[in-house]
Amino acid sequence: MITLGFYFLLRPGEYAQTSNPDSTPFRLADVHLLRHSIRLDHISCDLDTLYTTTYVGFEFTNKKNGVRGEIIGLGRSQHPAFCPVLATISRVMHLRTHHAALSTPLYMVHSNSQWTPITTTTLTSALRQAVMVLGPTFGITHSDISVRSLRSSGAMALLCADIDTDRIRLLGRWRSDEMLRYLHVQAFPLVQHLAPLMLQHGAFSFLPSTPAPILSPFLKLSNCMLFPQ
Numbered sequence: 001m002i003t004l005g006f007y008f009l010l011r012p013g014e015y016a017q018t019s020n021p022d023s024t025p026f027r028l029a030d031v032h033l034l035r036h037s038i039r040l041d042h043i044s045c046d047l048d049t050l051y052t053t054t055y056v057g058f059e060f061t062n063k064k065n066g067v068r069g070e071i072i073g074l075g076r077s078q079h080p081a082f083c084p085v086l087a088t089i090s091r092v093m094h095l096r097t098h099h100a101a102l103s104t105p106l107y108m109v110h111s112n113s114q115w116t117p118i119t120t121t122t123l124t125s126a127l128r129q130a131v132m133v134l135g136p137t138f139g140i141t142h143s144d145i146s147v148r149s150l151r152s153s154g155a156m157a158l159l160c161a162d163i164d165t166d167r168i169r170l171l172g173r174w175r176s177d178e179m180l181r182y183l184h185v186q187a188f189p190l191v192q193h194l195a196p197l198m199l200q201h202g203a204f205s206f207l208p209s210t211p212a213p214i215l216s217p218f219l220k221l222s223n224c225m226l227f228p229q
Contacts, residue, residue, distance in 0.1 A: 031088060158171070
């Protein structure tokens with residue numbers, strides 16, 4: 001569920017049990033699996049066929065978490081474990097094995113003859129345990145992290161990959177610039193090349209008859225240095 005939360009930029013209530021009464025989790029019935037352009041029956045197909053899946057999609061069936069009937073999807077990440085397709089197959093196989101109804105949320109786990117939900121608290125705890133081991137290397141502490149961090153982490157990963165913000169907003173179902181508060185401008189991959197780019201592209205001039213802009217003393221000085229007359 002952590003894998004799905006990260007890759008699909010999901011809200012916590014979409015992939016884990018939460019106390020929010022308005023949460024709308026994805027269910028087994030909402031899963032769509034494709035092998036290239038061929039739709040697979042994820043309930044009845046055999047295991048070998050299931051693992052030929054190249055694309056997974058989740059359908060919104062409630063207006064509260066998206067446009068009803070809309071499907072968001074992703075292909076394989078090419079990682080042997082951390083992959084949205086493999087994570088979905090794993091969930092589908094577990095639910096199928098224990099004869100779950102189509103209405104069963106994807107976060108349900110069958111153990112000791114009973115169904116138990118994966119909660120937001122459980123996921124936050126798992127993430128914080130990992131951060132206690134790995135976090136100091138990256139300058140973060142366990143208190144910096146919660147299950148909500150997955151949504152911002154996925155968005156930041158796309159931004160650092162130079163994916164334009166419109167596509168990020170589409171995947172995350174942001175309808176406004178609210179997405180910007182999930183992004184962190186201080187991320188090293190985002191800023192490490194900015195100074196050279198500003199130097200390279202700072203050599204500009206204005207079109208003839210363009211009114212002179214009001215420049216600060218610093219910009220006036222830098223303009224004289226860059227463009228000596």
